[in-house]
Amino acid sequence: MSNTGLTIFDGDVLRSIDLSPPELQHGVTGAQLLEISESKVSESLSGLSLPPNLKDAAISRVSDGDDVSFRRTEFNQQQASEKLGVFISAVADALRDAPIVVSVLDGSMLKMFLEDEDDFAMLAENLFTDLDEEDNGKICKSEIRNALVHMGVEMGVPSLSEFPILDDIIKKHDADGDEELGQAQFAQLLQPVLQGIADVLHEKPITIVQNVEIFTGSRLRKILADEKTLKCLIEKTILEVTNWKDSQGWPDLIKTLIIKNGKEFGLPPLSSDNEPVALLYKTIFAQLNNRDKQTADASTKDGFMDALKDILRKFEDLLETTPVYSATNL
Structure with missing residues (x-):
């Protein structure tokens, strides 16, 4: 997929x-x-x-x-x-x-930028602004390399280590000198460089492993299916707290425990910078807040464990239908 x-x-x-x-x-x-x-x-x-x-x-x-x-x-x-x-x-x-x-x-993403004049103009303007650190309206021609780094894999440009011919494309278009360029000149130079990259990738696409992990709920599913492992993990988790008998505050307590111990349960780390992950937690925790109090008696240890397991199952169901990504430390 x-x-x-x-x-x-x-x-x-x-x-x-x-x-x-x-x-x-x-x-x-x-x-x-x-x-x-x-x-x-x-x-x-x-x-x-x-x-x-x-x-x-x-x-x-x-x-x-x-x-x-x-x-x-x-x-x-x-x-x-x-x-x-x-x-x-x-x-x-x-x-x-x-x-x-x-x-x-395979060059297709670069071709989309190049075929739409407005998109390309905005791309060139944003790159120029980022590279013009002194805000004097001029950048060195050799900054084209940094422009390509700024674009990166997310915008269809491989790194020099993955795509050594990138160096030849830059030199072919004389984009290695010290001459200063204005924004319009920079855009004129950027266009053939990106076209050259797109053409080479079209002929010979490259595959790059991303520094992200996909969470589909598979690990959580295995844990939930293994009662012994699940019980050990939950008991280890609730040892961190002493106020699980608080019938009013248990939803917030479960949120805290899941956020802190999510990795052990196979959940993605919560981050405000990762919108899909943040939405995942928000959706599940909203169900926790709306849970019927008559069926959510967490004032006993078993009741608290059942409530925690129920929320983990909701995470499993949502991740199975809507997987999320998270950056790894590799």
Whole structure:
């Protein structure tokens, strides 16, 4: 699934991969089979190379933990197909539990800016204003590099490390000098540079893993399904407070506990800068405030735990239908 320029790889696309290895006159070694498996997975994930943790988990499952022997073993066509299925299933299962969020940069976003004169003019003006720190109406031509950094992946521009040809595009348009430019001149220089980037990306898109985590409620769902783990977590959580018997203040207390301990329950961290996450908490907490007091007796320990579990289930339901993103520290 995808949203706002991001693509979420959650394993679903892998479950329809053709499990037939290439036609072989002879057998295929485990080492060769791993290369075939990785190639098929990467192709289905828009060219994304498997992160080391996913790759290692898949190899461990398909080799039954004996990587060395597996690589040396020769498999016939049927065996290779079965092993290929095991490898792909392992990756799909891992992505289901921890989806990867990526941006596929193919130049389309840049072309949208370039094709709309008003949008491009506003973009160029905003970039120029940000870069004109001395507010004198002039910036150095070489600031075009910083303009591209300001745009970033969110606006369809890859970093130099991900897209080395970016340096060649800048030099091609003589955008590396010390000459000073006004706003109109800056826009005239920016346009062909962005067009060059868009053209290259159109021919060869690149996939970039985003520094965000997707919350679908899957972890919370597992916790809620495991009564023992859930009970331990909730008891650990309410040890932090002594006033859960307060029949008037328990809704606010539950809010505080969930916000403070949300990570352990698989919830995204609450942040005012993340509007979807803030709306998620606001929606659920509004239901907490409107809860029927006759069915919300939290004056006993069991009643308080039931109230907390009920709110967690509401988080699970909403996250399942409306996943949210949160920046990670990776």
